[in-house]
Amino acid sequence: MNSKNKKLLSKINSEKRHASITKIKRKRRRELALIILIFLIFISVVAFMYSPYMKIRNIEVQGYSQITKEEILTAGNINENIKTWSVKDSEVEKNLKDKFNIFKNVTVKSKIPSSIKIEVEEYRLIAQKKLDDGGYQIIMENGQTYNGQIRNSYNLPILENFENNGKLEEVYKNLAQLKSEVLVQISEIINSNDSEIIIYMKDGQKVKAMSSTFAQKL
Helix, strand or coil: CCHHHHHHHHHHHHHHHHHHHHHHHHHHHHHHHHHHHHHHHHHHHHHHHCCHHHECCEEEEECCCCCCHHHHHHHCCCCCCCEHHHCCHHHHHHHHHHHCCCEEEEEEEEECCCEEEEEEEECCEEEEEECCCCCEEEEECCCCEECCCCCCCCCCCEEECCCCCHHHHHHHHHHHHCCHHHHCCEEEEEECCCCEEEEEECCCCEEEEECCCHHHHC
16 A cells, blocks of 8 residues: 555544544533533422422312311311422321211312312211210211211201110111202101110191111111
8 A cells, every 4th residue: 555545544534433422522522511401400300399389279178067176177187387399188188087977978178389178078968876975976877976076967856765675776777778858858756665666746736656667668
């Protein structure tokens, strides 16, 4: 290979190296720009997530009667100082049902950026069971005792002389079947013999009925 060819080959190799280096530098600049962009996006997202804009500002609570809105929000740890994205809907639902045995259903829906909606359904109160010491137990439609504060009693019928047995469960079941407008017309239900009960209505009527089927008769 003569001197001229050697110079030409050297020039070609030099240009190739230069082009390769330029390509590598360009690629590195693109990679650096992408990393900076991703970092800036991350910082922006974090700043937005922790900004006052993400605090809960719109709180809606529906369906409560015996339990107050304030009690619901306190039990669910919901206030205007927490971020919407930090709320776990299923956890709030569980906390409310564990706290208040009157809740039949609880639905929580938080929505970014700043709203949350809580819908509750309470068990209906159906009776007041008179105790031996003169006190009363408030009975819900599922047959369980409600231990919370009574804010709306709706003049519930009083149950007297009942033992905690199958007959009382039948009475609860029948009371739960009655419409509210019928339920409020009952003053007292007195345990009679093995299968009968005596129902005193607020209009003065007295009704004898079977404990297992009196809802149909009323």
